[in-house]
Amino acid sequence: MKNKLRAFFAKFWLTKGQTVFVSGIFVLISFILLKTIGYLVATIVFMMLTSAIAGxxxxxxxxxxxxxxxxxxxxxxTIAVIGAIIIGEYWEAAAVTFLFMLGDYLESRTIEKTRSSIRSLINLAPDKTRVKRDGVEIEIAPExxxxxxxxxxxxxxxxxxxxxxxxxxxxxNQSAITGESIPVGKGIGQKVFSGTIIESGYLIIEAExxxxxxxxxxxxxxxxEAQDKKAKTQKFLEKFSRFYTPSIILITIIIYIIVRDIRLAxxxxVISCPGALVISAPISIVAGIGNGAKNGVLFKGGDIMERLGAVRVIAFDKTGTLTEGQPKVTKIQAFGIDENELLKITAxxxxxSEHPLAKAIINKANEMNLDISQKPENTQTITGHGLTFDLNSVSYFVGNTTLMKENGIDISDTEPLFTAQQEQGQTAIWVGANGKVLGIISIADTIRKDAKTLIANLRKIGIRKSIMLTGDNAKVAKAxxxxxGLDEYHSQLLxxxxxxxxxxxxxxxxKAAMVGDGVNDAPALATADLGIAVGGVGSDIAMETADVILMSAEIGKLSYAIRLSRATSRNIKQNxxxxxxxxxxxxxGVIWGKVFLSVGMLVHEASVLLVIINAARLLYYGKRVKKKKKIA
Amino acid sequence: MTNKTYQLESLACPTCVAKISNMLKKTKGITYSEVLFNSSRAKVTFDEEVISSQDIIDKIEKFGYKVLSEK
Structure with missing residues (x-):
């Protein structure tokens, strides 16, 4: 590799940077000579040298x-420089070649910067693996x-x-994947991902x-791949530039024939190259996509960003999208018994029990560090109603209203509390013994913490409707x-x-976007103008189907994704x-006779640079906004 | 048919892309080519009996763009 590089450098005589540096010194000398001794042979020699080195x-x-x-x-x-030399404009020739090389050099440097957030993501790739084979630890390449x-x-x-x-x-620390820099605690049985970093602790992982x-x-x-998927605007610009350059050349010839002014022609x-125009879209897109990737939002292309920015209505799947997708105990109401004791007995x-709601209760008990190792006796499941069991010589009943009534549990005092829970979209469960109600446990699929803020934010940024599409029943959907704060919901949908x-x-x-977790809503994700997947980590289908992927489960990032898309589209337009x-x-300026070669080149190169710098602003998009949010 | 992706030095202007891409299109043995601006890559499908991967690399380098790696 090194030899190859050296051979390559030998073939050319100076690197880009060196060319700029050397021709820069020469152009400076030329300028000083021009201003001190004037247009003498020495001055012209330096100007010609500049033109040669850079040219x-x-x-x-x-x-x-x-x-x-x-x-x-x-x-x-080249034509312009040769022309300038022929008509004796040595200073112009030197200045134009130098400016062109300088501009070219600065442009590649700034472009490199603009692409840096994607590059830095690549650099996060792991470079070694330590595995245990036959009882011996060895270090190998990850592949x-x-x-x-x-x-x-x-x-x-x-x-x-x-x-x-x-x-x-x-x-x-999973920031490489989810954009979240707060470390997550994980233990036996949990999934871990390549590219994430262990901050403290020690793990042995079975590779999947x-x-x-x-x-x-x-x-x-x-x-x-996304960074090179062209936006609509970009495709248009490329077509435009294809006829732009030839037509300027044509105009140049016509103008020359009419006015016979070689300098003007x-x-x-020099100014006929649409440099700034053709670079405007791709450079904004790479910065926008880079910003997203850094924050755990993947856009599958510039066209996707344009589309997301234009979305007017957003439809949400419920389970796993607006909610966490795992039923949890949301409330425990205990009557004449300690709350933890009630939970312990029930657990x-x-x-x-195989029931999904049972899992929620057991999880809650584990979460509270309750000891549930005791074995119940005479456990009996009454399908559709609940279960009964004996513990410490007491018979307990856990289940619905029918189960309570059949077993002589008096629910008359507490029934309003029970129905109230149901009205709120909770699944409520009675716990009773000895003819009395001991408690009501409410279970629900918990709404994601940031769902409410998200809907409010979406409204703020001009999304006309936020709508939920769910297969669940109307009561839960309504709750x-x-x-x-959704605008609409549609329940019991297949x-x-x-x-x-x-x-x-x-x-x-x-334009409508569909937000889902990719589990049972893949068809809807595909039908929408735009499919957005939440919690993309670990869900292959979601990553394949969706156009935009929120890598973490933080659904609140959706409003950031929309704002970033709009900012990117806006940036392209500005450019x-x-x-x-x-x-x-x-x-x-040229036609007026105020702009000549070197000025034309200077302005042209400066405009390209400014366009790139404007695009690079997108790399920092969101940082300021985040701070504001914290204050509010 | 062989598929290769060449990682080029960072491409700084979309016109470079047009140049390389035109050159590849006019090269015998290459049936498909695509030059990507932002990732600075050239994806090429070619007939190995007509042109070798090294020939393609040489052509691109002669054109003034370093080929950093091939895959």
Missing amino acids: IPIFKNAIIAIRYKIVGIDALV DAAVGDHVIVKPGEKISVDGVIIEGAAYI KIGEDTTFSRILQMVE LTLL VGEAY IASET PQEKVEKLSALQKKYG IVFALAVTAALLI
Whole structure:
């Protein structure tokens, strides 16, 4: 590799940077000489030297391109420089070549910066893996790990595979994947992802996905591809520029024939390259996508950003999207018994139940560190009603109203509390014994913490309708809709009906986006003008189907994603308007006779640089807004 | 047919993309080519009996753009 590079440098005589530096010194000397001794032979020699040093690479490129029948900016500049020398404008020739090289150099440097957030993501890729094979720890390259390998990761190290923790516990920084910099605690049985870093703790992980199959690699591939997917505006600009350059050349010839002014014609050539215009869209997009990727939001292309910015209505799936997708105990009301004692007794009884609600109760008991290892007796499940069991010689009943009535439990005093819970969209469960109610446990799929703020934020940024499409019953749907402040909800929909409802919404309100977790809403995600997946980590289908992926479960990032999309579209527009205005101003200046070669080149290169710098602002988008939010 | 992706030095102007892409299109043995601006990559499908991967690299480098790696 090094030899190859050296051979390459030998072939050319100076690097880009060196060319700029040397020609810069020469152009400076020329300028000083011009101002002190005036237009003498020495001055002209330095000017010619500048033109040669900076001009030869341009000339070379022009020749190569012309051989393939491409008239690029190199060719135009070459013609202009040769023309300038012929008519004796040595200073102009020197200045133009130097400015062109300088501009080119600065542009590639700033572009590199603009692309940096994507580049830095790539640099996060793990570079080594420590595995235990035959009882011996060895260090290997991540791609040499095999599925089933036991990977050992120590504090400060990067996890290099996707897999399940089989030993140890650790705090893990998942920012490379989710954009969240607060470390998450994980233990045995939980999934970990390649590219994330262990902050403290020690893990042995059984590898499930390695190398290019890992979530992190897939994110990289997606971002790599996304940055070059062209936005509509960009496609238009490329078409535009294809006829723009030739037509300016044509105009140049016509103007030359009419006014016979070679200086004017040469200047027109120099400014005829739509540099700022063609770079405007791709450079804004790479910055926008880079910003998103850094914050755990993947856009699958510039066109997607344009579309998301234009979305007017957003439809949400319920389970796993607006809610966490896992039923949880939301409220415990105990009557004449300690709350924890009630929970403990119920959890002991439920320990052998297969019911999904039982899991919620047991989880809650574990969360409260209650000891539920005691074994109940005479456990009996009454399908559709609940269960009964004996504990410490007391018979307990856990279930619905029918179960209570049949077993002589008096619910008359507490029934209003029970119905109130139901009205709120909760699944309520009675716990009773000895003819009395001991408590009511409410279980619900908890609404995501940031769902309510999100809906409010969406309204603020001009989304006309936020709508929920759910397969769940109307009571639950209504409760969640009013809790989160949704504009509309449609309940009891089959997956197919979600798709139909979505098409209807598109017709009624305009561009519609569908937000889901990709589990049972893949068809709707595909039908929408735009599919957005929440909690993309670990969900392959979601990552494939959706156009925008919120890597973490933080649904609140959706409003950021929309704002970033709009900011990116706006940035592209600013760049286009600016580029067109500069070109128009230059044209007027040239025809007026106020702008000559070097000034034309200076303005042209400066405008390209400004466009790139404007795009680079997108890298910092959101930082300021976040701060504001904290104060509020 | 062989598929290769070449990582080029950072491409700084969209016209560079047009140039390289035109050159590749006019090269015998190359059936498909796509030059990506932001990722600075060239994706090429070619007939190995007509042109070798090294030939393609040489062509791109002669054109003035470093090829950093191939995949």
